[in-house]
Amino acid sequence: MGDNKTATLKSIAADLGISVSVVSRVLSGKARQYRISVKTEKRVKDEADRLGFSPNQIASSLRTKKTLTIGLIIPDISNSFFSSVARFVEIEARKRGYSIILCDSQENTQMEIESIRLLQTRSVDGLIISPMGQIGDLLKGLFDGGLPLVLLDRYFPDVELPYVTSDNVQGALEATEYLIEKGHQRIACIQGRPDSSTSMDRVAGYRAAMEKHGVELDETQIVGDDFSERNGYVETKRLLQHQPRPTAIFSLGNLPSFGAIRAIAEEGLSIPEDISLLSFDDHYYSAFLAAPLTAIAQPKKEIGLFAVKLLCNQLAGNREVEGVSLATQLNERSSVRVLN
Amino acid sequence: MGDNKTATLKSIAADLGISVSVVSRVLSGKARQYRISVKTEKRVKDEADRLGFSPNQIASSLRTKKTLTIGLIIPDISNSFFSSVARFVEIEARKRGYSIILCDSQENTQMEIESIRLLQTRSVDGLIISPMGQIGDLLKGLFDGGLPLVLLDRYFPDVELPYVTSDNVQGALEATEYLIEKGHQRIACIQGRPDSSTSMDRVAGYRAAMEKHGVELDETQIVGDDFSERNGYVETKRLLQHQPRPTAIFSLGNLPSFGAIRAIAEEGLSIPEDISLLSFDDHYYSAFLAAPLTAIAQPKKEIGLFAVKLLCNQLAGNREVEGVSLATQLNERSSVRVLN
DNA sequence: TTGTATGCGTTATCAG
DNA sequence: CTGATAACGCATACAA
Numbered sequence: 103m104g105d106n107k108t109a110t111l112k113s114i115a116a117d118l119g120i121s122v123s124v125v126s127r128v129l130s131g132k133a134r135q136y137r138i139s140v141k142t143e144k145r146v147k148d149e150a151d152r153l154g155f156s157p158n159q160i161a162s163s164l165r166t167k168k169t170l171t172i173g174l175i176i177p178d179i180s181n182s183f184f185s186s187v188a189r190f191v192e193i194e195a196r197k198r199g200y201s202i203i204l205c206d207s208q209e210n211t212q213m214e215i216e217s218i219r220l221l222q223t224r225s226v227d228g229l230i231i232s233p234m235g236q237i238g239d240l241l242k243g244l245f246d247g248g249l250p251l252v253l254l255d256r257y258f259p260d261v262e263l264p265y266v267t268s269d270n271v272q273g274a275l276e277a278t279e280y281l282i283e284k285g286h287q288r289i290a291c292i293q294g295r296p297d298s299s300t301s302m303d304r305v306a307g308y309r310a311a312m313e314k315h316g317v318e319l320d321e322t323q324i325v326g327d328d329f330s331e332r333n334g335y336v337e338t339k340r341l342l343q344h345q346p347r348p349t350a351i352f353s354l355g356n357l358p359s360f361g362a363i364r365a366i367a368e369e370g371l372s373i374p375e376d377i378s379l380l381s382f383d384d385h386y387y388s389a390f391l392a393a394p395l396t397a398i399a400q401p402k403k404e405i406g407l408f409a410v411k412l413l414c415n416q417l418a419g420n421r422e423v424e425g426v427s428l429a430t431q432l433n434e435r436s437s438v439r440v441l442n
Numbered sequence: 443m444g445d446n447k448t449a450t451l452k453s454i455a456a457d458l459g460i461s462v463s464v465v466s467r468v469l470s471g472k473a474r475q476y477r478i479s480v481k482t483e484k485r486v487k488d489e490a491d492r493l494g495f496s497p498n499q500i501a502s503s504l505r506t507k508k509t510l511t512i513g514l515i516i517p518d519i520s521n522s523f524f525s526s527v528a529r530f531v532e533i534e535a536r537k538r539g540y541s542i543i544l545c546d547s548q549e550n551t552q553m554e555i556e557s558i559r560l561l562q563t564r565s566v567d568g569l570i571i572s573p574m575g576q577i578g579d580l581l582k583g584l585f586d587g588g589l590p591l592v593l594l595d596r597y598f599p600d601v602e603l604p605y606v607t608s609d610n611v612q613g614a615l616e617a618t619e620y621l622i623e624k625g626h627q628r629i630a631c632i633q634g635r636p637d638s639s640t641s642m643d644r645v646a647g648y649r650a651a652m653e654k655h656g657v658e659l660d661e662t663q664i665v666g667d668d669f670s671e672r673n674g675y676v677e678t679k680r681l682l683q684h685q686p687r688p689t690a691i692f693s694l695g696n697l698p699s700f701g702a703i704r705a706i707a708e709e710g711l712s713i714p715e716d717i718s719l720l721s722f723d724d725h726y727y728s729a730f731l732a733a734p735l736t737a738i739a740q741p742k743k744e745i746g747l748f749a750v751k752l753l754c755n756q757l758a759g760n761r762e763v764e765g766v767s768l769a770t771q772l773n774e775r776s777s778v779r780v781l782n
Numbered sequence: 783t784t785g786t787a788t789g790c791g792t793t794a795t796c797a798g
Numbered sequence: 799c800t801g802a803t804a805a806c807g808c809a810t811a812c813a814a
Contacts, residue, residue, distance in 0.1 A: 161807030
């Protein structure tokens with residue numbers, strides 16, 4: 103109902119016996135600017151309404167070279183951290199007139215690169231990407247070539263590109279200090295991909311806290327290589343087999359934390375009686391777990407909003423490279439035991 | 443590096459001193475069809491590679507009226523059910539050559555309608571939508587107007603439109619039967635939006651099981667009106683205040699289940715000792731909760747894949763309306779107590 | 783205040 | 799086997 107053959111500027115112009123340019127001007131809100139007569143303006147608008155006219159964004163894009171579209175590349179959209187961030191990215195982007203083309207890179211560098219190509223083919227105006235692989239140079243090339251871009255969650259220490267992340271160093275430092283204050287000394291750390299800034303910075307925070315408080319750091323207690331549940335499980339199993347056991351585990355991602363919980367349960371141990379656990383990245387449901395999980399919460403909403411904001415700055419012509427780290431928050435629950 | 447001015451068919455044609463048509467044919471894989479000489483074909487391809495040519499999808503879309511784009515409208519992408527489904531939608535769509543434009547309708551009918559308009563403006567080839575509001579007629583109009591469409595998770599009983607959901611009736615029936623088998627008779631049911639097929643069908647399954655087993659159904663035990671955590675919380679509180687209490691609660695969504703857990707804990711009661719809980723919609727972390735949650739798992743992956751499949755059927759010209767309900771699975775854990 | 787003409791990059795028709 | 803040429807729907811420089 104409404105559009106039989108889909109109205110176009112041309113068809114409206116024909117109906118009204120006027121030129122396309124006038125119709126175009128009115129319907130793209132430039133009536134004032136071109137001093138179109140109020141009467142014509144009204145005629146055009148009425149006719150457009152009557153036909154349920156909706157401008158063809160494709161045609162407009164071809165002409166203006168702007169698609170009002172942002173590419174969003176995420177390693178795993180079903181991961182609650184990313185889906186929350188993505189939500190706010192979408193909401194904020196739409197508020198600013200942009201649509202999101204979503205690509206799930208499936209934690210796979212190849213897919214990631216293909217996604218970038220795909221989005222280029224689709225002429226996105228800008229790109230927000232949470233990179234998995236070592237594609238800093240590729241991205242830098244695109245950025246320098248004029249593609250507005252912002253990294254999400256991860257960045258490349260040796261490549262200057264706009265990014266927005268949690269303050270991973272500070273967050274991990276606070277987490278570790280918290281454990282130390284509770285009397286823990288043998289604190290194991292299950293890291294994620296060692297080549298990701300996310301993991302590196304969190305480990306750095308962990309190290310900094312240990313050093314700051316003069317706690318001896320046993321390098322064999324920094325384990326793992328991946329943000330998966332499996333990694334958390336395997337490494338926790340291993341940690342539990344060596345005596346003396348750590349009294350606390352600091353797990354650097356929500357998935358590894360689950361792996362740790364599973365492993366600890368399987369060994370017949372309890373949190374926090376037998377071993378304490380603290381997780382980087384908090385969840386809605388952390389509070390409901392068998393051992394309500396003390397965790398570092400990331401500012402997902404702010405991360406999403408900021409990513410869009412930084413991108414829009416670039417879209418507006420501002421080419422200065424800006425990186426942002428947003429403050430985390432320690433949510434204390436009861437997975438950490440107070441020693442002595 | 444690579445593309446200075448971005449190569450086009452025209453520029454390649456000029457470089458090679460041949461016509462755009464030939465270049466177009468070669469680069470869109472129609473060399474054979476048009477019997478282009480192998481030599482020219484090679485020249486064109488080499489030049490395209492050299493310039494890092496990538497076809498302008500926008501221009502192509504304008505000409506062909508196909509954008510190779512699917513609109514995906516979701517009430518809340520940060521909800522784990524939807525983010526999982528969305529993931530598989532994206533993966534499957536991409537496999538078939540389509541990109542996803544994501545809209546989060548924020549559980550808001552107005553936003554939902556705006557999203558539809560927006561996606562039309564963007565000329566998506568088809569639409570996958572999990573509708574919140576009563577927009578069956580609107581969607582039916584679009585569908586009849588030729589827009590390929592599939593409903594996700596919810597459908598409209600009185601409007602014939604393709605859809606894919608879990609088998610909510612059967613799933614709820616099994617869940618309720620499970621509770622009955624465990625000796626429960628006073629089983630409360632916390633529903634979602636009463637105007638959603640999702641909630642209605644689950645309630646229908648609940649009723650069917652009660653009737654089938656001759657268990658008296660107290661209508662005051664069917665409560666709630668929303669899939670939110672808050673609703674689960676409020677209604678559980680209320681349920682717990684009236685004596686005799688239900689011995690079990692069947693919560694029809696993952697968020698209400700959390701609300702129920704919170705309310706039960708607040709009342710100083712335990713699951714399943716004091717009251718049993720069974721949730722429709724399962725989670726990765728259900729197993730780790732204080733009371734590992736017995737739940738009906740939905741086939742998220744299959745739902746996503748099927749939605750894309752149904753849409754692509756339509757895209758391929760098949761206009762028959764097909765609805766699909768996919769089997770759920772009861773994951774038994776330990777939130778349901780065996781009575782006597 | 784309005785109209786004309788051109789082009790964005792492709793595809794497709796029609797003619798060699 | 800190849801090449802003109804028109805058209806998709808819109809935006810805009812230039813005229814009037």
